[in-house]
Amino acid sequence: xxxxxxxxxxxxxxxxxxxxxxxxxxxGLALTENPDEASIMLVNTCTVRHHAxxxxxxxxxxxxxxxxxxxxxxxxxxxxxxxxTKEHIEDRFxxxxxxVGAKSIVDFPVMVEKLLDRRATxxxxxxAVPATGDTVSSFVTIMRGCNYSCTYCxxxxxxxxxxxxxxxxxxxxxxxxxxxxxxxxxxLGQTVNSYHDRSRSVGSRGRDxxxxxxxxxxxxxxxxxxxxxxSPHPYYMTDRVIESMAxxxxxxxxxxxxxxxxxxxxxxxxARNYSREEYLRLIGKLRAAxxxxxxxxxxxxxxxxxxDADFGETLSLIExxxxxxxFIFKYSQRDGTPAADLPCFSTELIEQRHQExxxxxxxxxxxxxxxxxxxxxxxxxxxxSYGRTRGNYKVHLTGxxxxxxxxxxxxxxxxxPTLEGSVE
Ligand code: 5AD
Ligand code: SF4
Numbered sequence: 009x010x011x012x013x014x015x016x017x018x019x020x021x022x023x024x025x026x027x028x029x030x031x032x033x034x035x036g037l038a039l040t041e042n043p044d045e046a047s048i049m050l051v052n053t054c055t056v057r058h059h060a061x062x063x064x065x066x067x068x069x070x071x072x073x074x075x076x077x078x079x080x081x082x083x084x085x086x087x088x089x090x091x092x093t094k095e096h097i098e099d100r101f102x103x104x105x106x107x108v109g110a111k112s113i114v115d116f117p118v119m120v121e122k123l124l125d126r127r128a129t130x131x132x133x134x135x136a137v138p139a140t141g142d143t144v145s146s147f148v149t150i151m152r153g154c155n156y157s158c159t160y161c162x163x164x165x166x167x168x169x170x171x172x173x174x175x176x177x178x179x180x181x182x183x184x185x186x187x188x189x190x191x192x193x194x195x196l197g198q199t200v201n202s203y204h205d206r207s208r209s210v211g212s213r214g215r216d217x218x219x220x221x222x223x224x225x226x227x228x229x230x231x232x233x234x235x236x237x238x239s240p241h242p243y244y245m246t247d248r249v250i251e252s253m254a255x256x257x258x259x260x261x262x263x264x265x266x267x268x269x270x271x272x273x274x275x276x277x278x279a280r281n282y283s284r285e286e287y288l289r290l291i292g293k294l295r296a297a298x299x300x301x302x303x304x305x306x307x308x309x310x311x312x313x314x315x316d317a318d319f320g321e322t323l324s325l326i327e328x329x330x331x332x333x334x335f336i337f338k339y340s341q342r343d344g345t346p347a348a349d350l351p352c353f354s355t356e357l358i359e360q361r362h363q364e365x366x367x368x369x370x371x372x373x374x375x376x377x378x379x380x381x382x383x384x385x386x387x388x389x390x391x392x393s394y395g396r397t398r399g400n401y402k403v404h405l406t407g408x409x410x411x412x413x414x415x416x417x418x419x420x421x422x423x424x425p426t427l428e429g430s431v432e
Contacts, residue, residue, distance in 0.1 A: 012046035016064045017054025023147035025052045031117045048082045053089035057340035061089045091166040144390045146190040151197035159346040175205045175217045186231040199241035220252035227256045235259045242282045254297040262400035266306035270325025271318035291329045302332035302399040310339040310358035312350035332376045334369040377422045407431025
């Protein structure tokens with residue numbers, strides 16, 4: 009029997025999809041890239057912006073036909089939009105077989121077991137050999153949920169409060185991935201660097217295992233060549249974490265650290281718990297400790313009350329911090345968030361600021377990556393033709409390469425965000 013996975017949204021969802029996929033594979037199901045040959049369709053949804061949720065729901069609308077094409081097909085709906093709307097889903101899409109909200113992903117094995125047992129007698133379905141997924145670089149979820157309540161964000165309400173994986177569970181999972189051939193581990197969490205494990209004390213004073221300890225412990229596992237993590241919250245980017253990042257050789261020189269806005273009054277209204285100056289100071293410390301580091305960010309434009317001057321502060325922050333690239337989002341009002349009742353700007357104004365912000369961010373991004381032209385970079389090969397630098401640039405490679413190997417390549421073209429490189 010084969011399953012197909014459609015994932016919307018962030019890396020957290022990608023990690024959840026991979027985890028659910030591993031459970032299905034353990035049950036003897038095989039992953040397929042082709043929905044036509046699948047018997048189980050897993051749709052992992054996102055609700056962070058209205059648009060993301062609508063895309064997932066229109067996909068589910070289309071799946072009614074897919075399900076009718078072959079008897080015994082099942083649709084499993086998971087993730088944040090499923091959590092947010094679970095009371096209404098049955099009415100809107102009665103043909104969905106199982107709903108696993110984002111807070112219940114840990115219960116997926118039990119829930120899916122029941123679903124599969126129900127269909128064990130269906131012999132229309134083909135049985136196939138298990139397939140493999142994230143073979144070179146893999147996500148490992150170290151915490152779920154978020155204790156913040158940034159006023160635009162629906163994540164805390166759909167994913168709940170922070171829950172941390174015990175240190176031994178994390179290390180066990182890293183060992184499993186490495187045994188399967190993975191070389192690069194990305195530790196994941198909504199505010200990944202707030203991680204701590206109370207059950208496990210370290211050091212003479214018996215303090216909790218914190219994020220720095222975890223970085224060092226993961227690095228101690230044989231076969232871990234590279235470590236990344238996302239997304240850190242600036243508030244928890246302590247000197248200790250920066251020191252560990254600089255000290256541990258496997259930690260890559262790349263950091264995605266959402267700033268959301270460059271204006272102090274917006275940051276306050278968003279309840280981000282840091283100021284523009286603190287964010288910039290942090291960038292300074294990171295660059296001093298790791299001069300090669302690329303730093304990328306998330307920005308929201310058009311948050312309620314954002315004046316031209318506030319918006320200007322965001323543009324100048326991108327410039328001042330020389331951010332290597334950015335994901336620029338148009339503010340999307342989400343029911344149930346603290347900002348839901350604030351009056352919104354017109355779509356035209358938000359669109360205009362979006363374009364303007366993209367232009368600044370893209371100009372600096374091009375400028376920064378053009379400095380890599382002609383340099384020799386260490387690249388971990390991910391598939392037959394692509395790999396990644398330690399700074400997290402994707403590189404299209406020419407030369408003799410095999411997935412999983414680390415090569416040195418000369419960067420030959422930096423015009424596009426995916427660089428060109430030639431293996432030396
Ligand atoms: N509108 C627009 N962007 C949002 N994000 C989170 N919530 C919203 C929202 N309501 C963005 C933030 C976050 C990223 C994952 O999505 O920038 O870092
Ligand atoms: Fe949302 Fe803020 Fe938590 Fe990130 S830190 S998930 S933006 S509430």
